[in-house]
Amino acid sequence: MRLVTKQELLEFMQETAYKPMTVQELETHYGVDGAEEFKELVKLLNEMENEGEVIRTRTDRYGVPERMNLVRGRLHAHPKGFGFLIPDDRDHPDIYIHLNDMKGAMQNDTVIGRVTGRGGPNGTKLEGEVVRVVKRANSQIVGTFDNHETYGFVLPDDKRIQKDVFIPREKFMGAVSGQKVVVKLVTFPDGRAAAEGEIVEILGHKDDPGVDILSIIRKFGLPEAFPPEVMEEAEAAPDTIREEELVGRRDLRGRTIVTIDGEDAKDLDDAVDVQRLENGNYLLGVHIADVGYYVKEGSALDREAFNRGTSVYLVDRVIPMLPHRLSNGICSLHPRVDRLTLSCEMEIDPTGKVVRHDIFPSVIKTVERMTYKNVRLLVDEEADPEPELLERYKELLPFFRQMRDLALILREKRMRRGAIDFDFSESKVIVDEEGKPIDIVKRPRTIAEQMIEEFMLAANETVAEHFHWLKVPFLYRIHEDPDGEKLLHFMQFITNFGYVVKGKGNTVHPRALQSLLEEIKGAKEETVISTVMLRSMKQARYDAESLGHFGLAAEFYSHFTSPIRRYPDLVIHRIMREVIDNGGALTDHRQEYLASRMPDIAQQSSERERLAVDAERETDALKKAEYMVDKIGEEFEGIISSVTSFGMFIELENTIEGLVRLSDLSDDYYHFHEMQLALIGERTARVFRIGDEVKVRVARVNVDERNIDFELVDMKSRAGGRANVIRADADAVHRGAGGRTKRSRGKVIAAEGTQERNARGTRNAAGESGGADFWGFKPSGAGKRRAGGAGAGPSGGGGTGGGPGKRSAAGGKKKPRTGGFGGGFAAGPGSGKGAGGGGKKKGRSGPRAGGGPRTSALIAVEASTELTPPRFDVSGEPKKKRWKKKKRKD
Numbered sequence: 001m002r003l004v005t006k007q008e009l010l011e012f013m014q015e016t017a018y019k020p021m022t023v024q025e026l027e028t029h030y031g032v033d034g035a036e037e038f039k040e041l042v043k044l045l046n047e048m049e050n051e052g053e054v055i056r057t058r059t060d061r062y063g064v065p066e067r068m069n070l071v072r073g074r075l076h077a078h079p080k081g082f083g084f085l086i087p088d089d090r091d092h093p094d095i096y097i098h099l100n101d102m103k104g105a106m107q108n109d110t111v112i113g114r115v116t117g118r119g120g121p122n123g124t125k126l127e128g129e130v131v132r133v134v135k136r137a138n139s140q141i142v143g144t145f146d147n148h149e150t151y152g153f154v155l156p157d158d159k160r161i162q163k164d165v166f167i168p169r170e171k172f173m174g175a176v177s178g179q180k181v182v183v184k185l186v187t188f189p190d191g192r193a194a195a196e197g198e199i200v201e202i203l204g205h206k207d208d209p210g211v212d213i214l215s216i217i218r219k220f221g222l223p224e225a226f227p228p229e230v231m232e233e234a235e236a237a238p239d240t241i242r243e244e245e246l247v248g249r250r251d252l253r254g255r256t257i258v259t260i261d262g263e264d265a266k267d268l269d270d271a272v273d274v275q276r277l278e279n280g281n282y283l284l285g286v287h288i289a290d291v292g293y294y295v296k297e298g299s300a301l302d303r304e305a306f307n308r309g310t311s312v313y314l315v316d317r318v319i320p321m322l323p324h325r326l327s328n329g330i331c332s333l334h335p336r337v338d339r340l341t342l343s344c345e346m347e348i349d350p351t352g353k354v355v356r357h358d359i360f361p362s363v364i365k366t367v368e369r370m371t372y373k374n375v376r377l378l379v380d381e382e383a384d385p386e387p388e389l390l391e392r393y394k395e396l397l398p399f400f401r402q403m404r405d406l407a408l409i410l411r412e413k414r415m416r417r418g419a420i421d422f423d424f425s426e427s428k429v430i431v432d433e434e435g436k437p438i439d440i441v442k443r444p445r446t447i448a449e450q451m452i453e454e455f456m457l458a459a460n461e462t463v464a465e466h467f468h469w470l471k472v473p474f475l476y477r478i479h480e481d482p483d484g485e486k487l488l489h490f491m492q493f494i495t496n497f498g499y500v501v502k503g504k505g506n507t508v509h510p511r512a513l514q515s516l517l518e519e520i521k522g523a524k525e526e527t528v529i530s531t532v533m534l535r536s537m538k539q540a541r542y543d544a545e546s547l548g549h550f551g552l553a554a555e556f557y558s559h560f561t562s563p564i565r566r567y568p569d570l571v572i573h574r575i576m577r578e579v580i581d582n583g584g585a586l587t588d589h590r591q592e593y594l595a596s597r598m599p600d601i602a603q604q605s606s607e608r609e610r611l612a613v614d615a616e617r618e619t620d621a622l623k624k625a626e627y628m629v630d631k632i633g634e635e636f637e638g639i640i641s642s643v644t645s646f647g648m649f650i651e652l653e654n655t656i657e658g659l660v661r662l663s664d665l666s667d668d669y670y671h672f673h674e675m676q677l678a679l680i681g682e683r684t685a686r687v688f689r690i691g692d693e694v695k696v697r698v699a700r701v702n703v704d705e706r707n708i709d710f711e712l713v714d715m716k717s718r719a720g721g722r723a724n725v726i727r728a729d730a731d732a733v734h735r736g737a738g739g740r741t742k743r744s745r746g747k748v749i750a751a752e753g754t755q756e757r758n759a760r761g762t763r764n765a766a767g768e769s770g771g772a773d774f775w776g777f778k779p780s781g782a783g784k785r786r787a788g789g790a791g792a793g794p795s796g797g798g799g800t801g802g803g804p805g806k807r808s809a810a811g812g813k814k815k816p817r818t819g820g821f822g823g824g825f826a827a828g829p830g831s832g833k834g835a836g837g838g839g840k841k842k843g844r845s846g847p848r849a850g851g852g853p854r855t856s857a858l859i860a861v862e863a864s865t866e867l868t869p870p871r872f873d874v875s876g877e878p879k880k881k882r883w884k885k886k887k888r889k890d
Contacts, residue, residue: 003040004030006048013054020061052112070112070131071095075797077160085113085128093126093164102128104189107136107160111859119132124485133188140184141165141197147177152196154183157219159705163194169660171198180206180215196799208702209434209513212622213316213387220615221313222319229300234323237294241338246363248581252343256399257287259333260370267311267320267327268334269564270453271341271366274403281355282348282406286459287364289331290340291563293321294572301673308603309608311565315429315437315619320565327564335369336548342573344459344560348406352413361577368396375448379404407451411456416510418553422530429623429654431463431765437627440654457552457793463576468546472579472586473594475568477559479540481507490536491674496676497525527639528690532677541606542568544598568605619704624656628708632698635713638690638759641680645672648688650696650710658708660696663838667716709734 004397012018012029021029023042032038045062052072054062065072066089073095081099095113097105105111115128140523141161152175154169165183182201203218204211217224257273265395269291275283295301305321312319317403320327333339347356378393379400379803390397415421423445428437460477467474480851482490487508491501499519500561501512513533520526542559549557563569575594579586586594627868641651647661662670668681670688672890677690688694696710761764 003037004032004044006044006053009044009048010064011790013062013067013440018063018067018226020057022059024060024062045391050134052110052132055112055390063624065112070114071128072110072112072134074137075102075107075109075111075130076106077102077162079159079162081162083107085111085130094127095126097130098126098223103133104191105133105329106128106136106138106188107158110135110137111132136185136188138185138219140179140200140218141195142180142203142215145172145179145181147175147197154181154199157215163189165195165197167197173197173199174200175202175373178205178207178212180204182218197218208805209436213314213435215618216314216618216622217319220611220618221307222455222612222615223304224319226304226323227300230304231323231325233299233301237326239330241363242341245340246360247565249340250343250360250362252285252341252362252549253338254397255285257285257364257366257368258396258399259335259804260372260448261372263371265509266332266518266552267624268332269562270452270456270561271333271364272403272452274399274406276402277347277719280350282364282409282623284348284403284406284455284458286346286559286561287333287341287343287457288459288569288573289333289564290342290361290573290577291322291326292342292577293340294326294331295570297574299325299733302526305570306604309567309605309611312612312615312651315455315623316431316435321567322564322603325561331564333364333366335366342576345464346458348410350409352409354458354462354514357466359463359466359576359580368393372446372448372452375400375451376446379451380447396765404447407454410454411450413453414457414552415514418509418514420510420517420533420553421552422515422517424534425655426528427620429620429627430621437623440624440627440656442655444873460558460560461554461556461562463550463572464546464556467558467572467576468556469535469578470579472575473544473591473598474546474575475542475544475558475572475598475605477540477549477557477568478543478545479549479551479557480547481536481550482537486536491715491826493532493675493677494529497529499529500595501514501727510550510755513774523827527641528677531641531690539610542602544595564606567608571601618706622703625701625706625708628656628658628698629701629703632701635695635697638694638696638710640688640690640694641692643672643677643688645674648679650694656708658696658698658710660694660710660712664699664711665715666818727761731890810826 008030009026023045026032027038027041027044030041030239032041045054045056048628049056049062052065055065055068055070057068063349071085071087071089071092073085073089075083075097076086077083081102083097083105085095085097087094095115096119097113098187101116110133111130112134113128114131115126117127117129119125138161141154141156141158143156143165145167146153146155146164150169152169152172153164154167155164157180165185167183169763173181180203184200185195185196185197187193187196201218203214206212213492255273257271259268259271261268269289271287273287275285277283295305295822308319308321311321311327315819322331331337333341341362343358343360343362343364345360346354347357349355351555374389374393377383377389377396382772393400397670426443426445427440428443429437430441431437462476464476468476484507487503491508492502494501494516499516501508501516503509503512516533517530520529540549540551546557558567559569560570560572561569563573578590583814636652638650638652640648641657642649647659647664649657649659651657662672662679665679668684668686670679670681670686676689678687680687694818695713697713700709701712702709703708
């Protein structure tokens with residue numbers, strides 16, 4: 001009996017000539033005979049349909065989604081309600097999903113979507129809708145319980161889950177308001193109906209010590225305790241090495257080998273040694289704990305490690321991939337005890353080239369457990385180590401300085417070939433016994449960290465290339481070339497600073513980007529350019545194919561050096577041992593089996609890595625917010641780390657980041673210029689952009705939202721009489737120059753320039769709209785929307801871009817219905833060439849100063865008086881003429 005496989009069905013349905021077929025037609029095509037074979041075919045089709053791999057049409061015909069204008073992928077939701085469908089096909093662009101087209105799908109759900117159109121500035125972005133949820137990712141949700149006596153709600157901690165979860169009274173499990181709980185979802189959201197659930201665990205009150213971190217652990221589904229069968233296998237591991245286990249291993253116990261790690265590290269999985277050979281070359285040995293020897297393929301330990309994917313390092317604890325019995329015990333390379341390892345030995349010439357290498361199982365005994373701090377003091381020529389430290393390690397001092405010399409050679413070679421080296425600050429939150437943050441310290445990246453980094457990079461590249469040419473199934477760490485559109489945006493952006501990156505079309509060699517980083521080193525714009533460059537790149541991930549590593553400028557790269565805390569490293573350790581033990585090859589059966597497993601392992605490992613990073617970042621953000629609670633009102637120096645349409649983020653010296661909201665910039669009305677990543681004042685032409693130094697005051701802290709709000713210390717109020725923008729839930733009240741009010745539910749017109757960033761139109765006292773663009777790029781239509789006041793914006797921008805606006809802003813084609821001035825300001829002060837002259841024609845006064853426009857009920861614009869603008873001379877400085885109150889005609 002021959003059974004049809006899933007792979008056969010998929011390949012057949014993906015053929016260009018294939019048209020959707022019924023199960024009977026598929027039965028005929030594959031020559032299925034007998035009821036049992038037919039039953040298996042139907043069962044396979046149902047399984048594939050449930051997984052979203054095939055689609056069944058209304059006429060009961062089967063086909064793959066991509067041939068039916070459908071896309072299968074994972075949904076990435078946004079706190080504002082919309083989302084993006086990330087297709088399984090990596091070559092397919094992401095699809096924007098509007099809030100109304102989500103069809104009840106939630107964060108990380110696997111869905112089938114349909115492309116419905118294109119949007120974005122140039123019509124290049126795909127838009128679509130969710131057709132069906134294939135697989136739910138959220139069976140449980142963590143949140144805060146709110147008791148309403150006869151029923152309750154749980155407010156999800158994950159703000160990407162828009163709707164609260166309804167809890168019937170009989171499912172409270174004794175929870176009271178304010179407690180953090182875990183909810184099992186019974187029904188999922190459907191249209192306007194909220195999800196319904198039952199409480200399965202009460203974590204404690206949200207203000208109790210430790211509950212905050214525990215909530216994050218549950219939110220991300222991080223496993224804590226190991227299952228009994230896993231612990232049973234871990235306990236069976238030996239405490240020491242037996243003599244018979246050394247057969248087939250190279251004995252390196254007589255060599256000077258050390259570990260170099262952080263002071264609080266307990267899972268020591270890598271050790272190194274360096275020797276200077278007679279021919280002038282260096283012999284670098286990188287020795288990694290042979291974890292695969294103790295964690296056998298298919299064991300309970302292996303299955304649990306696969307599910308966890310990686311160790312997770314939270315602020316106050318570590319959630320390990322392997323039980324401590326292994327990770328801190330027999331697998332950890334403690335000093336002066338025998339340990340089993342896999343070694344990669346490389347002979348490196350004075351230019352940094354690996355001229356010979358060898359990979360083999362070994363046994364080692366490290367002579368010292370060194371810390372980064374002590375090694376830095378010993379090898380940094382500018383350091384001043386204590387005499388006791390020098391005395392203790394005097395025999396090892398030449399050894400460490402030899403390591404330093406080799407590391408600098410390797411780094412120089414890596415930089416020559418074009419590896420990109422970002423130098424961003426990292427920090428560590430120090431907490432007390434109750435989990436309260438007491439300090440935040442920067443993690444320095446010293447020569448000691450760089451030494452280990454260079455040695456691990458060399459070993460990872462050597463191992464990856466060695467096994468690539470053996471053509472055995474393997475896991476690689478890849479970093480694909482940047483997206484062409486993002487790269488083009490970056491290259492356009494840096495021209496604002498006078499820099500150019502050479503490349504062909506939408507491609508660039510990493511060497512060109514590294515050259516740029518070296519060129520901007522120490523410059524004011526270093527932070528802004530480095531940040532935007534990083535954002536233009538893709539995320540590194542695991543893959544079964546060696547696709548190269550763009551950031552390292554490496555053709556081959558893998559993760560070999562951390563098998564205690566990363567599952568891909570553990571997997572390739574076992575493959576390496578198997579290949580070595582079998583004379584450099586695998587049997588056909590093992591080759592086929594491992595080749596089929598590698599893509600799944602790569603995807604699972606990449607997903608678990610991203611989840612761990614998100615959890616680590618959230619705990620950091622939580623504790624940083626807690627740390628700033630008692631700093632409200634204090635002032636700090638910082639730099640602008642990001643600029644958005646709603647404000648700018650400021651990073652302090654200790655790496656804490658907070659937001660200065662656009663509404664708190666009270667000295668002017670600011671416009672966000674996306675290409676320049678800058679906020680530019682409408683009246684003052686004051687510019688804020690990434691990298692600028694500012695002084696801020698802590699204004700507000702919301703620990704639940706992980707938000708810190710700053711305000712600028714030197715910020716002054718806007719000139720009196722200018723419009724203030726107030727968010728309102730009720731109907732908007734517009735008070736124009738004439739003091740009249742109107743309530744309306746009209747079409748939403750963007751006040752404060754939130755939609756199109758128009759400058760004058762929605763700003764002035766009468767609440768007018770339809771003004772010119774800030775730089776005078778568009779002609780105004782002053783009376784176009786029955787708007788009062790100005791018909792135009794400033795005539796020419798100057799500013800960071802330099803030069804006048806494309807059009808001198810005129811009074812508008814139509815006569816304004818209300819009073820005001822016609823031309824714009826003569827010239828915006830800035831670095832441009834001037835842009836002199838007012839508007840081409842003067843606006844004529846309307847019959848009366850009216851009460852504001854009929855705009856949205858969401859925004860209220862209030863002002864007590866309408867004022868004429870100051871006069872400017874060509875230098876951009878206001879003449880000595882005081883503001884005058886405009887006479888009212890009515």
